[in-house]
Amino acid sequence: MRYSRQRELVMRQVQSRCDHPTADEIYTAVRDDCPGLSLGTVYRNLNGLVEAGRVRRVTIPGQADRFDRTLAEHDHMFCTRCGRVEDVQLDKTPLDEMIAARPELAIEGYALTLYGVCSACREASGS
Structure with missing residues (x-):
């Protein structure tokens, strides 16, 4: 480049x-x-x-x-109220094991995005 x-x-x-x-x-x-x-x-x-x-x-x-900017493997959480996207680290061992148990599927990768309300929006609404 x-x-x-x-x-x-x-x-x-x-x-x-x-x-x-x-x-x-x-x-x-x-x-x-x-x-x-x-x-x-x-x-x-x-x-x-x-x-x-x-x-x-x-x-x-x-x-x-x-x-x-973060290239290391991680996932994201999308706030359905404000639209903010945050990095999250999750233990995906169970998901990886489920994929490994399905050798008939040619899984090349996956991206996991959680949807919910971020802490700032929860605090602002008093929840």
Whole structure:
């Protein structure tokens, strides 16, 4: 992957955030530093960074894709109230054992996303 100032700005933005930003959020954050930057360029750079294994794409059905700086294996929790995405570490041993017990399935991988209400929303509502 060739170096470009635009790609560097996009990468730096993803690396500096822990909130799993969307392409629109990244574009909004970097456009003042690079006035000629388009949203399409942000998308192309994010796709290239994902393909190069430098950024991880987080897909939530019905939502814009998010981008994650953490490449190590982990899962996510999506808050159904505020839309926040958080990293979670789960013991997936039982799931891995279930997959291993089904050799007729050619499982190549999986992504686990939990849906619920984050602690900030729960505190705000008094629950």
